[in-house]
Amino acid sequence: MRAKKSVKQIAEKWQISERQVRDFCENGRIKGAEIINGSWQIPETAEKPVRKNRAAPPSLLEILRREDDHRIRGGIYHKVQIELTYNSNHIEGSTLTHNQTRYIFETNTILPEGKFKGVKTDDIIETANHFRCIDYIIENTNRHLTENLIKNLHFMLKNGTSDSLENWFNVGDYKKLPNEVGGLPTTPPEKVKTEMKNLLNWYNELKRPSLNKLLEFHYRFEKIHPFQDGNGRIGRLILFKECLGLGIVPFIIDDDLKLFYYRGLNNWPREKGYLKDTCLTAQDRFKTYLDYFEIPY
Numbered sequence: 001m002r003a004k005k006s007v008k009q010i011a012e013k014w015q016i017s018e019r020q021v022r023d024f025c026e027n028g029r030i031k032g033a034e035i036i037n038g039s040w041q042i043p044e045t046a047e048k049p050v051r052k053n054r055a056a057p058p059s060l061l062e063i064l065r066r067e068d069d070h071r072i073r074g075g076i077y078h079k080v081q082i083e084l085t086y087n088s089n090h091i092e093g094s095t096l097t098h099n100q101t102r103y104i105f106e107t108n109t110i111l112p113e114g115k116f117k118g119v120k121t122d123d124i125i126e127t128a129n130h131f132r133c134i135d136y137i138i139e140n141t142n143r144h145l146t147e148n149l150i151k152n153l154h155f156m157l158k159n160g161t162s163d164s165l166e167n168w169f170n171v172g173d174y175k176k177l178p179n180e181v182g183g184l185p186t187t188p189p190e191k192v193k194t195e196m197k198n199l200l201n202w203y204n205e206l207k208r209p210s211l212n213k214l215l216e217f218h219y220r221f222e223k224i225h226p227f228q229d230g231n232g233r234i235g236r237l238i239l240f241k242e243c244l245g246l247g248i249v250p251f252i253i254d255d256d257l258k259l260f261y262y263r264g265l266n267n268w269p270r271e272k273g274y275l276k277d278t279c280l281t282a283q284d285r286f287k288t289y290l291d292y293f294e295i296p297y
Contacts, residue, residue: 003043003044004036004041004042004043004044005041005042005043005044006039006040006041006042007021007022007025007039007040007042010042010046014048016048021040021042022040024049025040025042029049030042030043030046030049031043031046031047032046033046057296059247060076060244060249060250060290060295060297061138061141061244061245063075063076063077063293063295064076064077064080064138064244065138065139068135068138073106075293076289076290076293076295077138078105079289079293080134080252081105081131081134082098082101082102082105083252083254083289084130084134084236084237084240084252085101085105085127085130085131085134086098086101086102086255087252087253087254087255088130088232088233088236088237088252088253089101089123089126089127089130089233090255091232091253091255091258091261092230092232092233094123094126094127095119095120095123096119096123096124096127100119101127104124104127104128104131105131108128110124121162122161122162122163125160125161126157126158126161129156129157129158129159129160129161130157130233132156133153133156133157133233133237134237134240136152136153136156137153137237137238137240137241137244138244140241141241141244141245142245144204145200145203145204145238145241145242146200147196147197147200150196150226150234150238151172151173151174152172153234153237153238154171154172154173154227154230154234155171155172157230157233157234158171158172158229158230159171159172163228163229168228169228169229170227170228174189174192174193174196174226174227175189175192175225175226175227175228176189176228177189177228179225179228179229181222181223181225181231182262182265182266184266186223186224186225187223187224187225187226192224192226195224195226196224196226199217199220199221199224203217208246209242209246211243211248211276211279212272212276214239214242214243214246214248215268215272215275215276215279216268217238217242218235218236218238218239218265219265219268219269219275221235221238222235222265236252236253239251240252249283249286249287249290249297250283250286251279251282251283251285251286252282252285252286253278253279253282254282254285257278257281257282260274260277260278260281261275261278263275263278264276264277264278264279
């Protein structure tokens with residue numbers, strides 16, 4: 001018969017509390033442990049059970065999905081919808097204020113007549129559309145980045161706008177006409193499909209893209225400028241989606257970071273620190289949201 005040890009002796013051997021040893025015994029986690037004369041007796045050769053890890057707290061993605069599904073207001077999902085939509089649209093020249101953006105999201109209506117004086121109808125439509133784009137990236141975060149997914153985002157963003165009524169605009173598909181960004185040339189329309197396939201093949205072959213690789217993708221995407229309009233907003237939506245999927249704290253380029261953001265994109269081939277520092281600043285700001293809502297990162 002194998003020698004038996006008391007709870008106290010095993011606790012000293014394993015350097016844990018006697019309460020823990022008794023818990024292991026009571027839950028059947030020590031093979032051969034038995035009660036003899038009212039006390040637990042444990043085989044001398046018994047192995048210490050591996051402690052079960054506590055359930056991991058829900059991820060940011062899980063919280064966003066839950067709050068979206070249950071239409072929870074005032075949480076991080078609500079915050080992301082308003083801040084990402086307002087700032088990304090405003091960078092591109094939207095005339096809607098932060099409060100107007102919030103009102104449209106919270107009520108799914110526009111303000112009474114006169115409150116939107118001077119605001120372009122397209123700005124209102126694109127704001128409502130951008131909310132749907134955010135829902136789309138949250139829903140499809142774990143999907144690989146594909147041409148169809150990116151084109152779907154563009155269709156959702158520009159659908160119903162005055163641009164979408166023009167045949168040359170090609171809403172939901174690659175551009176037909178050459179365009180510039182910041183006065184700089186972009187990929188000619190006839191080469192966009194090839195360049196986008198090359199970019200996506202490069203990105204999807206990465207085992208686990210780092211923040212630097214995400215920014216490399218973003219720079220190359222904006223350099224191609226595959227759509228007639230909306231490239232900046234689509235690019236930033238993709239950045240947010242990929243950060244969520246990779247467990248990287250996402251970020252929102254606030255309007256006051258716009259010039260630093262443009263500088264980073266323009267200088268990326270020569271100096272990658274400009275864009276990275278801007279995005280890290282934006283990431284630090286997003287962490288304050290997570291801290292407020294007590295979401296670990």
